[in-house]
Amino acid sequence: MAGAEARLDEAGVSLWLTNWPTSAGGAWTGRRILALVGGALAGQLDVLVHPDGQAVSVWWLEVQPDFQGWNLASVMMDALYAAHPTAWIDHGGRTPEGVMWWDRYNEPDPQRNIHNRPPAEWARYFDALEVEAQKAQNAYSNRIAGVDGHRGAVYRYDERVEEEAKHHAAQFREPSPRGPDPAAEALYSGMSLHLPPGLHRLVHDGGRDPGERARMLVEHVGHGNLPHDAAWHTTERAAYEDIAHAELFSDPSVQPATHLTVRVLPVSGSPLPDHDVKATWVTYLDSPGIPVQLARMSWRAPERPWLTHSVDLAVPVEAAIGPRLWQKASPEYRASYNFLGERHPVAGAPGPFAGREEEIREVADRLLGESARRNSQAPEVASRSAPRQPLPQQSPAPPPVRRGR
Template identity: 50%
Template sequence: MAGDEAGLPEEGLSLWLTDWKIPTGIPWEGRRLVALVGQAVGGHLDVHVHPSGQAVKVWMLEVRSGFQRRGLGSLLMDALYAAYPTAWIDHGARSREGAWWWNGYRDPDPQRNIHNRPPAEWAAYFDAVEVASDKAQNAHQNNRYGLDGHRQDVYRYGERLEQEADGYARFYQPAQAATLDPAAQQLHGAIRLFLPPGLHTYVHDHTQGASGRAAALLEHLGHGNLPRTYWNATRRAAFEDAYHEELFEGAVPGRPATHLVFTLNPPAADRLPAFDALPASVNFVARADIAVEVASLAWRSAGQPAVTHTAAFTPPVTAAIEPRWPQHASAAYRARYDEAGFLLSPDAPQPSAEPAYADRAEEIRAAAERLLAAQAERARPEQPPAAPQPPRRPQQPSSPPAPGRGRNLR
């Protein structure tokens, strides 16, 4: 590691290896290594990993302001080598800042850096022409700023790289990473909520019934407001998405967050909306809403991630992934939900994509009435207590109408 690593605190420093869900056109799994200093993100390293696990391409190394020049970048890169101890490492092309950083970094295993080895050893994993282009850019940066750039380690540094690359480009074997099929398994998606204090206390009270607490969460969010992006193969990955948002978007002072994960039944293959697939998740790209069946909910308090509450819905609950914009909502969505994603009325029709609910009309009607009543109660402004009224004097019985007055009778 770099010598200035002593500037980092020993207490409260941790590393987290998690998913990196950014489509870059590279069909390898995205992984992100996050450095946490106390409760703050100090930096992160984004990479793509070959399906075999034997090749890693560095995409971005970033150290945040306030944590720079303290060895944090070196710590992240060293951890990457340790996480994939037998893999080839492609560091790619470097920016100006990257060139200066690399000049001071001590590579823990130069023999696995493909810029230091002949293409005959790694050409099946990486395009030799692209690698040659990256090496040329790095050489230009080093020459421009008068940097050594570990010249002694770079294989045939400064020679005509294009000739070497042309001879090995044919050995490149593009990998087709397996992608998630959303019609083949349950999907898990996360959202971060900041609940009113009373509701937060209720839903995290394990002494209360889990089913009632799950219904309260779904009612508060709205049945038509399920998240659009990144539905995962596992519940763990969905909770990681929520925790990732907690770290990078920041907590709200005085408002504890609830990380809520929906588990959906697989949609029918013939009704599957358009999606982008990653190795372990999908991102629905259709603009319109998507009718789904919620099989269960799981939730945690951000402050107590080890305590997970779960509740299954038997039978599943009809809900919808929200449309991208209100004008993209389908006719079935508009008939069932308002623009805020809440149920319109107990008589709202079921989406046509969910015919299995036709025999549960009375049950659904009763549940909808309870939800709407609770929603109206939340929306009603608080009124000051009414002043006590004096007791009313008893009324005297009225006299019968005089003959010839009042209604004509025949």
């Protein structure tokens, strides 16, 4: 890795090895190496990692147009070898651009590239027949492009080895996913919120009770709006990582102001809601609205991730993972929530301001006092001043928008 990095000089490049939330791979874990320049996304390398960590499949390598020529592709690939120092690596087939890059690339450990070794050594991890097809494709692409493609390192380059591949193909076994169990494990997920300025100041005010601020956030999001289209992990860190990862690929002109994660207790009841189990997470892509117990909330501003606010709820709050489509929401969900994910009013239940009379009185007194102070400092205006010019007609300001589906 040092060789490729040495050619970057003072470019200000950083690398981030993060989760790759892909639906592909089954039991293989999606991982992504991101190259960042000044915090902006410059390139990415997507891979799948075998459950035992001893095999890596390269799926995609890309550098953004504005950052090509910086040697970033080599830096990311070197980082992959360093992150998995003992694993077999399958580079797969190559695009025309990939063929030209590979011819220039100085592979740090060619002996771990399965294209360079006999299938008897790695066939338990990869389909030998599929790998031979990739090798044949790459050999053809090399000839078309007129490049060597490190052919001297490739095992029996450009030879017919189908029989050998067939002999070892039976060794390959696809592992079964063994991800989280929603019926037995507490799970975390997260979302990005662009809060109204006033609410943003309140929920990030460390001087206020964290339980009260958590209640504000729940009311803003909606008790029935926990994310159905995001991954649910076994750790809070993974949930935060998902949010930050998604922001790198979002519209840079819209920056969420708050990252919020929630922890829900194991889903009770039978049968268990339909879910898709991956290597380290689950999803509820077809959620009809799943009742859960909200047990923890944590939030922070992306520009200050070290300052995290959190609260463990002594009494878990009734909430729900939102339905994918309101039209397919279950009768139980509709009985508790409206189409915005807000709870229906309960007959006889106290209003939202019940028990907060003293707090409201203090706020009112403070506002009245500040208004009186400003009036006392205002300069006197002559009673016979010139008549005011009529103000131009303006459209009323739109009401604040709550987050809903």
